[in-house]
Amino acid sequence: MSDSATPSLHPSVICTVDVVLLTLRDTRLEVLLAQRDRAPFEGAWALPGGFVHPQEDADAAASATRVLREKTGLEAPYLEQLGTYSGLARDPRGWSIAVVYCALVPLEDLEQALHRRSTTRPSVARLHDAANLGRLPFDHDAMVAGAIERVRSKSQYSSLPVHLCGAEFTLPQLQRTYEAVLGEPLNKVSFRRKMEELNVLEPVEGAMQGGAAHRPAQLYRVREAYRQRLSMLERGL
Amino acid sequence: MSDSATPSLHPSVICTVDVVLLTLRDTRLEVLLAQRDRAPFEGAWALPGGFVHPQEDADAAASATRVLREKTGLEAPYLEQLGTYSGLARDPRGWSIAVVYCALVPLEDLEQALHRRSTTRPSVARLHDAANLGRLPFDHDAMVAGAIERVRSKSQYSSLPVHLCGAEFTLPQLQRTYEAVLGEPLNKVSFRRKMEELNVLEPVEGAMQGGAAHRPAQLYRVREAYRQRLSMLERGL
Numbered sequence A, B: 001m002s003d004s005a006t007p008s009l010h011p012s013v014i015c016t017v018d019v020v021l022l023t024l025r026d027t028r029l030e031v032l033l034a035q036r037d038r039a040p041f042e043g044a045w046a047l048p049g050g051f052v053h054p055q056e057d058a059d060a061a062a063s064a065t066r067v068l069r070e071k072t073g074l075e076a077p078y079l080e081q082l083g084t085y086s087g088l089a090r091d092p093r094g095w096s097i098a099v100v101y102c103a104l105v106p107l108e109d110l111e112q113a114l115h116r117r118s119t120t121r122p123s124v125a126r127l128h129d130a131a132n133l134g135r136l137p138f139d140h141d142a143m144v145a146g147a148i149e150r151v152r153s154k155s156q157y158s159s160l161p162v163h164l165c166g167a168e169f170t171l172p173q174l175q176r177t178y179e180a181v182l183g184e185p186l187n188k189v190s191f192r193r194k195m196e197e198l199n200v201l202e203p204v205e206g207a208m209q210g211g212a213a214h215r216p217a218q219l220y221r222v223r224e225a226y227r228q229r230l231s232m233l234e235r236g237l
Helices: A060-072 A107-118 A140-155 A160-164 A171-182 A188-198 B060-072 B107-118 B140-155 B160-164 B171-182 B188-198
Strands: A014-025 A028-035 A049-051 A078-087 A096-104 A125-129 A201-209 A217-222 B014-025 B028-035 B049-051 B078-087 B096-104 B125-129 B201-209 B217-222
Touching (some): A014 A140, A028 A060, A028 A171, A049 A060, A060 A078, A060 A096, A060 B078, A078 A140, A096 B096, A140 A160, A160 A171, A171 A188, A171 A217, B014 B107, B014 B171, B028 B140, B049 B060, B060 B096, B060 B107, B096 B140, B096 B160, B140 B160, B171 B188
Parallel strands (some): B014 B096
Antiparallel strands (some): A201 A217, B014 B028, B028 B125, B078 B096, B201 B217
């Protein structure tokens, strides 16, 4: 081993978390951006992020949850680690490690949180069309692209898209959510079979949704055990 | 944002890389462990790892490559980022971030490298049966479990196992490699169709392997473009 110094004598590494928060507006994926209030890139719209706070955060996932809470008011959305971006080239302040998390949030939860937050302090976060973000600072373009690729590919064989639905939804609504994320239509019969295999839904007792034009449809919610973790399919959709 | 200090004023975070190097001996996955030459856990067998060296490494992947080179003599094996483990609880020295990489190496390449290295300095690294590792220090048990799960699940729909084969191999040898990783037999006809779909192999001109008992089999190698990256199947094996 070539390390003989104690860690504190090593040149310091900048340790941050960044969050790619994705939500679905109709059939369009949107990404949350926050306006930077300091250099570098002061004033630019970027992924919400910040330094890890070793004296406050239990781990980097807790740092990401804290950053999201500070910038949006959201508590405990569905969060998974996307990957870590590191090195000398990505941040003008020096050698850095950014642990990146992907958060999925139903649009109405996010809009309510942002609205509540805006009544007490100036809004710093806003949703942007994921397909037309323009050029973001740091390596945030790569992070967004990585998150979208991960969500698309994982939606093929898991319950991931349920985290983009509200608290209660019908099976046709869930199917449209999957179709929007995957960008392709799905067969209704095989979709329903796959949802049964995933086994993450439970009917909301006595709750139906229906208008004049449609037969009433049963409302479902995600079972408690699957609100922070995924169920995986043996074979994809 | 609650950060107003410059990064260097933040309490320091210990930044390391750890490598889960996997290889296949017959049908058994083995993991490389290195004996720790310092506290904490001095003398224990653990995953090879070390601090990132900001003045030497371009990024954390370069740190992982350097650590593997120092401990095994291997140059540029197939490497992918597994994930990042972080927080106050995982290292007795303090709040830490460990970026973990998974390396796949053909057994003979690794054994040759370890042998060459042992002629110049004492050996610090050794292969252990992945199924009988005992208890490892830090959160290295979780890292090994995570790497094996990743390799198993990714082998279902990608060219990943080719990185466990030597430079040249027959299709039956490659099929046995997939079967060993997946832990289940595969149908020969559909396996070959999937390998064609992956399109990562090229025949070695004029090279056949065969003994008295078998019809000679064509030897293949991995195409240059796929030695450091994967090809993915539309639908898994």
